[in-house]
Amino acid sequence: xxxVEQSPPDxxxxxxxxxxxxxxxxxxxxxxxWFHQNPWGQLINLFYIPSGTKQNGRLSATTVATxxxxxxxxxxxxxxxxxxxxCAVGGATGTASKLTFGTGTRLQVTL
Amino acid sequence: xxxxxxxxxxLITVTGKxxxxxxxxxxxxxxxxxxxxxxxxxLRQIYYSMNVEVTDKGDVPEGYxxxxxxxxxxxxxxxxxxxxxxxxxxxxSSLPTGGPYNEQFFGPGTRLTVL
Numbered sequence: 001x002x003x004v005e006q007s008p009p010d011x012x013x014x015x016x017x018x019x020x021x022x023x024x025x026x027x028x029x030x031x032x033x034w035f036h037q038n039p040w041g042q043l044i045n046l047f048y049i050p051s052g053t054k055q056n057g058r059l060s061a062t063t064v065a066t067x068x069x070x071x072x073x074x075x076x077x078x079x080x081x082x083x084x085x086x087c088a089v090g091g092a093t094g095t096a097s098k099l100t101f102g103t104g105t106r107l108q109v110t111l
Numbered sequence: 112x113x114x115x116x117x118x119x120x121x122l123i124t125v126t127g128k129x130x131x132x133x134x135x136x137x138x139x140x141x142x143x144x145x146x147x148x149x150x151x152x153x154l155r156q157i158y159y160s161m162n163v164e165v166t167d168k169g170d171v172p173e174g175y176x177x178x179x180x181x182x183x184x185x186x187x188x189x190x191x192x193x194x195x196x197x198x199x200x201x202x203x204s205s206l207p208t209g210g211p212y213n214e215q216f217f218g219p220g221t222r223l224t225v226l
Contacts (some may be wrong), residue, residue: 002167031213041199041220048214086154090213098144098169099203099215 002027002091013077013108013109016064021072021105023087024034031099032063034099038083044089046072112119115218117202123224124192132187132221134202142205142213145186147171147198148220152200160185161207192225199223 003026013019025032034046047061049068049070054061058077065071074081084106088099115136124130136143144159146169156169160179174196176188185204189196201216 031215033214034198035217041222043201043217043220045216088154088215090215098156098159099146099154103153 002089002100004089004100004102006085006087007022008105009103010106011108013107015078015109015111017077017109018075019077019107020088020105021085022050023070023072023089023102025068025070025089027068027091029065029068029089029091029110031088032065032070033088033099034061034070035086036081036083037104042076043086050090051103054055074107076093077107079109081111082107083108113216115202115204115216117200117218117221119221120219121222123226126193127191130189130223132191132200132202132223134185134187135183136185136202136204136216137183138216139182139205140204140216141182141207142215143179143186144169144203144215145175145177145185146201146203148201149198157187158201163212173198192223194225197223197225208210 005024032050036044049063051065058075066070083105086104088101114218141162145157146154158177160166200221203215205213205215
């Protein structure tokens with residue numbers, strides 16, 4: 001099945017810093033989503049981005065499908081950004097709509 | 112508000128006592144799915160359903176059952192729970208693959224502990 005790798009696994013930032021999270025995947029995809037899992041365990045949809053670039057406030061994401069990677073940018077980080085960020089992909093073949101998740105990037109933003 | 116709801120949110124039970132975790136969505140989505148999340152193993156798909164009366168196994172279906180009698184509901188059934196089913200469970204829904212937009216939406220999660 002499709003493999004998803006995220007880097008870095010852990011990240012500590014001071015409030016106000018910027019960061020880039022990376023997601024590499026091993027095959028063609030028809031779905032790529034970024035999620036934030038908050039300290040209460042809820043998965044928050046950040047972006048649906050199988051290709052192209054999107055922005056939402058301080059967050060933006062870019063997926064280069066032909067090169068099989070996606071990047072999540074966090075600017076001017078805040079303590080509320082802390083948590084785990086997951087990239088999840090749905091393959092272009094195989095089980096329809098199944099998402100394969102990466103192992104996540106754990107982000108801690110300190111004052 | 113468009114959403115996926117799960118109940119209960121937290122449950123502590125004992126080995127062997129049958130339980131059902133309900134999942135409901137109000138977005139008229141055809142596709143629904145269950146995942147479990149475990150430390151070090153990430154999120155893994157348990158079962159999915161392409162539409163009413165159509166269900167199939169995901170990656171870790173052992174010990175679980177599902178049914179899809181209505182489009183909006185997709186309950187997860189544990190007939191005889193065991194401690195290795197202690198986990199955080201998520202229900203998700205989306206439009207089917209092949210359409211123009213199949214972003215998946217997740218419920219708030221159900222934290223299950225089996226003693």
